[in-house]
Amino acid sequence: QGTRDHAPAAVVLRDRLLAAVVGCFKRHGAAAIDTPVMELREMLVGKYGEEAKLIYELQDQGGELLALRYDLTVPFARYLAMNKITNMKRYQVAKVYRRDNPATTRGRYREFYQCDFDIAGQFDPMIPDAECLKIVHEVLSDLQLGDFVIKVNHRLVLNGVLAVCGIPESKFITASSVVDKLDKMSWEEVRSEMVGEKGLSPEAADRVGDYVQLHGGLDLIEQLLQDPKLSQNKLAKEGLEDMKLLFEYLTLFGITGKISFDLSLARGLDYYTGVIFEAVLLQQENDHVEEPVSVGSVAGGGRYDGLVGMFDPKGRKVPCVGVSIGIERIFSILEQRLEASGEKIRTTETQVLVATPQKHLLAARLKLISELWDAGIKAEMLYKKDPKLLKQLQYCEDTGIPLAAIVGEQELTDGVVKLRDVATREEVRI
């Protein structure tokens, strides 16, 4: 359930997509690492908040207790701590596993790829954070997925807002996770969940509502820095100063047009400590696709300065910020677009089919194809002793092989090969 096989055409499409993403990561100077699909269970405990119940565990068959990785961020932090690395720009493209109830029609699965880029190290504030946002902008632009917006918030701003609204600190995580639903629910629904299920006071909820429905750019940051309550809160002020600097850098990158400072963005994972962000595709008004793919989050990330320290025996911290591109949804969109275009993807790269026009020439085909392979040429032949020429040419047309190298009795006698262009039917003897 929630997994799938990829047929050859899907693999080709996916590989194109991954190549674009990895190309962007390499453009930003990242090196690749690879970690095992399983981690010690204890490594994953306490990192994912409420979502931890979705972790796949391996059976206890003796030895260590293991689980499948839930994301690539925790393994990266574990890798840094284990190897005492304090400075690294890395990417990793790999599958992760979540025992979710997946809506596979919307491109959500239990086994899915993540493409992560992270910058670890103690640096001047917001420079790496701005680069992560630039990367999201580049990937989504490169892939021509249509309009998008990157929502940005800051955990300290959010915590500051909750504090000045009178939410007790013990309820910060609960309140944040409800506020985070503002992208899918109306404020009335969010408010009623805060007051009802979560037991927050109606007054506090209303005060929170005044803030978390705000979104904007540098102007909003300036406005909040002047806000009588927020400007008095140490957390909020620190977060807003970060945001101001971030927007300054994003302006230099020329990408603020797609960035929205959104006070409702919370993101579920426990480990974020600073800037957080999420990219969302926007459905175009004149989009008339037959089965519209639900438009949702296609990338997300943020700063997690405490995670590496959790894996270090001495608790040494390594500040990190990173982005994860969720390629499955993008893949669904590209797959649908390809289908609509009617383009047929070639699933092999064969350059030439070695063919014979008469019987009893298998030996000639085997000798010639062997020569071609040894010369690095991508070549196929039919696995029949005496195939009909028509069948052989038909195979070329079906699979997109552009050339047929034909050896008949005459060609053998003359020491030549007849090379046929399958599309034009032109032939040359070489």
Add this chain to the structure above:
Amino acid sequence: QGTRDHAPAAVVLRDRLLAAVVGCFKRHGAAAIDTPVMELREMLVGKYGEEAKLIYELQDQGGELLALRYDLTVPFARYLAMNKITNMKRYQVAKVYRRDNPATTRGRYREFYQCDFDIAGQFDPMIPDAECLKIVHEVLSDLQLGDFVIKVNHRLVLNGVLAVCGIPESKFITASSVVDKLDKMSWEEVRSEMVGEKGLSPEAADRVGDYVQLHGGLDLIEQLLQDPKLSQNKLAKEGLEDMKLLFEYLTLFGITGKISFDLSLARGLDYYTGVIFEAVLLQQENDHVEEPVSVGSVAGGGRYDGLVGMFDPKGRKVPCVGVSIGIERIFSILEQRLEASGEKIRTTETQVLVATPQKHLLAARLKLISELWDAGIKAEMLYKKDPKLLKQLQYCEDTGIPLAAIVGEQELTDGVVKLRDVATREEVRI
């Protein structure tokens, strides 16, 4: 236990290796598929013989009972049956999982890559089988791993041998698995295990010994076809006729020099039905490496005509033959060779570092690097507001970045960039 992280240099080396293997598979016209890392447990039952105890199971957390894939052959057969595909040439490169007690020093792990190429379909005999052997020959030659031999046998020949020697059919699998150890143990040891642990008669064991210690080429096949006992056995005769045809095709491919018909080769997996083979690297006599990597099997495969039928509700068979390249051992060898050579692998591909020679120029760097990224140029900068020029140039030297694009106050005024060749220190204003 038995898993490892790959650091960036290892990933680069591994990617080179995989590219060579995949390049060969594509040269032979294969298309890629991808299957989930987990399979239904019931799919893996009864496919692996004694080795099944090494399967990793996932915990029962509700829902389907799952296990991690043990190889790529069973998932491929399941894929063919599920999709009713009767004809396909596919490759798959992916990690597989075995709860072995791994000797990691010899390149054996619990999580390791396999690179599989398989041909499914009803074809004329031995043509696809010969191509699989050609592929092994190409991969091992391309990678320049030194001398190697590809041992070939046939399950029917082996079964025929056991039959004419008086081994009861119920003991064929047991006897085969002991005989298979002849590559690591002497005949005396193998014989004593057959007679002692496995309870075969000493006379039968001796008769078996006369056959399974044989190896050779076409001459041996001819000799056995004349063998008074074997030639009377239907299984053996059919297998030997296959082998004769196979050697004819391998002769046309020009690769018989590396092929050895070895009657002791059995291979452990239950699903093989015809030709089986295994490639072994040969240690050179004048090899004086400091820590010699144990030389062993680096590729294997064979024909499995019954496996797909086990997954089809109506038992419809699809004959298959395939090869699996075990890249972990090859990787260990290449890693050791690289270390001996002293070559330093670049782990990033950055073309230019954007640098500033004075303070207060962060904005200029951010603007320039953004322009470079947008133009598709691989560029980095230090994440400091005011880094020293020396530090920036040192970073280029440490990480192999060939160029520095320097913007100072003068350059800003003049509207130029100073491009510096890091190695030669030559500079041009552009």
